[in-house]
Amino acid sequence: xxxxxxxxxxxxxxxxxxxxxxxxxxxxxxxxxxxxCSADKSVRIYAYxxxxxxxxxxxxxxxxxxxxxxxxxxxxxxxxxxxxxxxxANIGIWQREDQDDAGEAVGGEWECVTILEGHExxxxxxxxxxxxxxxxxxxxDKTVWVWEAQPDADFECMGVLMxxxxxxxxxxxxxxxxxxxxxxxxxxxxxxxxxxxxxWFCFTTLTGHASTVWSLAWAPNxxxxxxxxxxxxxxxxxxxxEHEWKCVLVLEEHGRTVYSVTWGVGKPGKTDSGSESxxxxxxxxxxxxxNVWAFEESPExxxxxxxxxxxIARLENAHGVNDVNSIAWCPRKGYEDLIATVGDDGVxxxxxxxxx
Amino acid sequence: xxFSGALTLTDLNDYITPSQACIKPVQQSNAPQNDRAPGxxxxxxxxxxxxxxxxxxxxxDSNGGSKKLQTAExxxxxxxxxxxxxxxxxxxxxxxxxxxxxxxxLAQNPSPGAPGHRxxxxxxxxxxxxxxxxxxxxxxxxxRMLRRVRAFARRTLGFAHVFDTTFAREIAxxxxxxxxxxxxxxxxxxxxxxxxxxxxGWVCYAEKTHGEMLPFIxxxxxxxxxxxxxxxxxxxxxxxxxxxxxIYHVAVMPxxxxxLEASRSDFYNDHYATRDVDCVITTGELLLLAQEHGxxxxxxxxxxxxxxxPISSTTPTLPDLLTPPGSSSGSYLHSLILAVARASQxxxxxxxxxxxxxxxxxxxxLRDASSGDTVFRGATCYGFRxxxxxxxxxxxxxxxxxxxxxxxxxxGGLRSSATREVMACPGGCVGGGGQLRAPERHSKTxxxxxxxxxxxxxxxxxxxxxxxxGGPARPGPGSGDLSNKGNNKASCSPTLELSSGTESDDxxxxxxxxxxxxLSAPTGPQQEQEVGTGAGSGPGxxxxxxxxxxxxxxxxxxxxxxxxxxxxxxxxx
Numbered sequence: 001x002x003x004x005x006x007x008x009x010x011x012x013x014x015x016x017x018x019x020x021x022x023x024x025x026x027x028x029x030x031x032x033x034x035x036x037c038s039a040d041k042s043v044r045i046y047a048y049x050x051x052x053x054x055x056x057x058x059x060x061x062x063x064x065x066x067x068x069x070x071x072x073x074x075x076x077x078x079x080x081x082x083x084x085x086x087x088x089a090n091i092g093i094w095q096r097e098d099q100d101d102a103g104e105a106v107g108g109e110w111e112c113v114t115i116l117e118g119h120e121x122x123x124x125x126x127x128x129x130x131x132x133x134x135x136x137x138x139x140x141d142k143t144v145w146v147w148e149a150q151p152d153a154d155f156e157c158m159g160v161l162m163x164x165x166x167x168x169x170x171x172x173x174x175x176x177x178x179x180x181x182x183x184x185x186x187x188x189x190x191x192x193x194x195x196x197x198x199x200w201f202c203f204t205t206l207t208g209h210a211s212t213v214w215s216l217a218w219a220p221n222x223x224x225x226x227x228x229x230x231x232x233x234x235x236x237x238x239x240x241x242e243h244e245w246k247c248v249l250v251l252e253e254h255g256r257t258v259y260s261v262t263w264g265v266g267k268p269g270k271t272d273s274g275s276e277s278x279x280x281x282x283x284x285x286x287x288x289x290x291n292v293w294a295f296e297e298s299p300e301x302x303x304x305x306x307x308x309x310x311x312i313a314r315l316e317n318a319h320g321v322n323d324v325n326s327i328a329w330c331p332r333k334g335y336e337d338l339i340a341t342v343g344d345d346g347v348x349x350x351x352x353x354x355x356x
Numbered sequence: 357x358x359f360s361g362a363l364t365l366t367d368l369n370d371y372i373t374p375s376q377a378c379i380k381p382v383q384q385s386n387a388p389q390n391d392r393a394p395g396x397x398x399x400x401x402x403x404x405x406x407x408x409x410x411x412x413x414x415x416x417d418s419n420g421g422s423k424k425l426q427t428a429e430x431x432x433x434x435x436x437x438x439x440x441x442x443x444x445x446x447x448x449x450x451x452x453x454x455x456x457x458x459x460x461x462l463a464q465n466p467s468p469g470a471p472g473h474r475x476x477x478x479x480x481x482x483x484x485x486x487x488x489x490x491x492x493x494x495x496x497x498x499x500r501m502l503r504r505v506r507a508f509a510r511r512t513l514g515f516a517h518v519f520d521t522t523f524a525r526e527i528a529x530x531x532x533x534x535x536x537x538x539x540x541x542x543x544x545x546x547x548x549x550x551x552x553x554x555x556x557g558w559v560c561y562a563e564k565t566h567g568e569m570l571p572f573i574x575x576x577x578x579x580x581x582x583x584x585x586x587x588x589x590x591x592x593x594x595x596x597x598x599x600x601x602x603i604y605h606v607a608v609m610p611x612x613x614x615x616l617e618a619s620r621s622d623f624y625n626d627h628y629a630t631r632d633v634d635c636v637i638t639t640g641e642l643l644l645l646a647q648e649h650g651x652x653x654x655x656x657x658x659x660x661x662x663x664x665x666p667i668s669s670t671t672p673t674l675p676d677l678l679t680p681p682g683s684s685s686g687s688y689l690h691s692l693i694l695a696v697a698r699a700s701q702x703x704x705x706x707x708x709x710x711x712x713x714x715x716x717x718x719x720x721x722l723r724d725a726s727s728g729d730t731v732f733r734g735a736t737c738y739g740f741r742x743x744x745x746x747x748x749x750x751x752x753x754x755x756x757x758x759x760x761x762x763x764x765x766x767x768g769g770l771r772s773s774a775t776r777e778v779m780a781c782p783g784g785c786v787g788g789g790g791q792l793r794a795p796e797r798h799s800k801t802x803x804x805x806x807x808x809x810x811x812x813x814x815x816x817x818x819x820x821x822x823x824x825x826g827g828p829a830r831p832g833p834g835s836g837d838l839s840n841k842g843n844n845k846a847s848c849s850p851t852l853e854l855s856s857g858t859e860s861d862d863x864x865x866x867x868x869x870x871x872x873x874x875l876s877a878p879t880g881p882q883q884e885q886e887v888g889t890g891a892g893s894g895p896g897x898x899x900x901x902x903x904x905x906x907x908x909x910x911x912x913x914x915x916x917x918x919x920x921x922x923x924x925x926x927x928x929x
Binding site: 117118120154155156157158159160196197198199 | 565713739740741742744745747748752782814
């Protein structure tokens, strides 16, 4: 660990249980729940007690019924619904069996309320729009699908976007607007909008990565997008005009493929110079390293200036010798300094980014 | 993706390269084998630098020589029977069904009267005519474009007959309505809702990935294949005195997947070893043919504005451009709406609504005018996205979709009963993958107010749609004055009149009856006689059952689910 960094990544919990490599980790945005998925086709959900020393216990393990690896998971903004993306080409939609009159899940088993079929081959990622209206999925079949959630767990297909020329690895929604981003093995990132009178369409393609783009994370304020790549870099893209995004920064702090990137609001507090905090970015990958950056932007920053970035914490060998596949900041208020990771060792780990 | 909607020849890159299950480089022959230790192969296969396979003996009794193995070719039928890759099938058919193939067949065709001569016949879809007409610098009515294509195909290419496919479509629409009423009365194995079958992209997709949809898809043949039957079995046998294999039938279609359709084994005549449609070329390929022969379709041809030959059941020819009101994808749904309205004892009203303002998903409801009860529901659903929703809704309602928990409990949606006109391409058939690209003058409109680039293909598809309707709605007797000189005003689909038919409907009806009578009768030229409506249904029940079986044989087909065994290449991430 670099001694000159102001923060440390401190272990909070080690959660083993998956029988095969763990692929993705997702915090429930509304409830104290953490979900992980694995090549063992199961989803494990952990509950945790309040800070300052949260204690994680297994809440349930869902066998899912997917016939192949569960590669991606996503909680709806309400926290009621979980979506699973599987190599069996299907998307599963999960809710708790018992709901009260308001539709609030109150208990019971997690059950599959519907399956979204359509992808031809392995699904890689799934994501809910900020209002929970839309669900996006992507696949090795090179397509990105947009679904609209309707009452009674029904979904309508709103668009099938055939823009990428290769496997699509990740989909991610803008935190406030209905803008969808996708990242692909074709080294590009594509951004999409809904044309109300027509269909969803790709309005821009971001190029610059020299290899597969594995993961995407929007800044909490929606003015930046981070991408993680096999070219060992994390790129920061800035919104220049409404429909124009430019790469303003390339972060090179990984020795191998960067598999996952996450952008949280960071620790509340003042920045050095009265600049606006853009939050904390964490990345991880094949080198087993966790990097944490703090971003800020001075009020007078011009459009094309990169934000000010500072590496504030680093941890080596987060999962021993294993690749780390996914990293995520906890989005819940009061827990913003918690991150979760999962790796090829099948273990989920929770960390706190704390001052030295 | 399976569809040719956005697919053109230049886009063909096999992203799932011929899959593992598809590679069968060595033709097996069952030669007698010598006894040897189990597992001990007598020969090994070697591959030389050029990729050729050799079988090399290695046991003591072989002379050590090597034998070049024959390469097995993957035929279009192999591809159709496999769900592994899509574009490989497309690339195979490029060589089998292309405009160069048409030229080479025509060039090698012995002269008329010589043995082996095949009568070349061209059938063109009205959507192809609309695309050709709209793409001209000064667009013309489709009726005029038909005359120009006819002139080019006859004089320059040497086709003996040039038809449009609308009369065949008329027969398909009637058969489609007949099938709907059969299903409504509970025909076994033929559930409702019925889904239209004219789109080969949809049929092919359903066969490969949604076998559970197949019982819902109408068994009625597409207009292209009814046209094949009309040309090879009706006109050839009864009026031209030719066998089916003495005809070379080329279809011009707005769609690449029509090539796959023509290749289906159902449409192959085993007895005469010939296909009902021998070769399908796209609208774009027809234009290429014209350009290669220096023919400019923007130039007028003599008689291009003459009135059409009146529809008659006494002359063995097909009427031009019967365009029933409804959709530019063939009016499959609207013809059912009309049939239901005409069969109703009580007056009905029609209500149409574009769901979310989406022109590619329009719901139509027929209600009893007085009680307001719903009598019939239907929807036109175009494009891959809307097709997905059809699959979801119909699957859910029929309880054939996988899904556990609440998904099962929620079976039976409100909108599930609707009959659907399903087309794989956005905008329907006028926007087919084989159509002409938007001309230059169209590319300037391709950005919205704030400079966001938008696809201009939609606007172009709408223009082709207007061209489709721009011609006379129903030419023929009664509207013989084709007063369309320079009159290419943008018109839309003629209003649907729920009332009963017109005089020209009766003549079409009589001609349809004539076709059926001829086809039910022993082969041979028929006497010129006027045939009344409904002829052929006079005799007793046995003969009627025979008629029914014959009709099904002529105008219906069937579908087969293709088992997917190919997916699962062991993807690790």
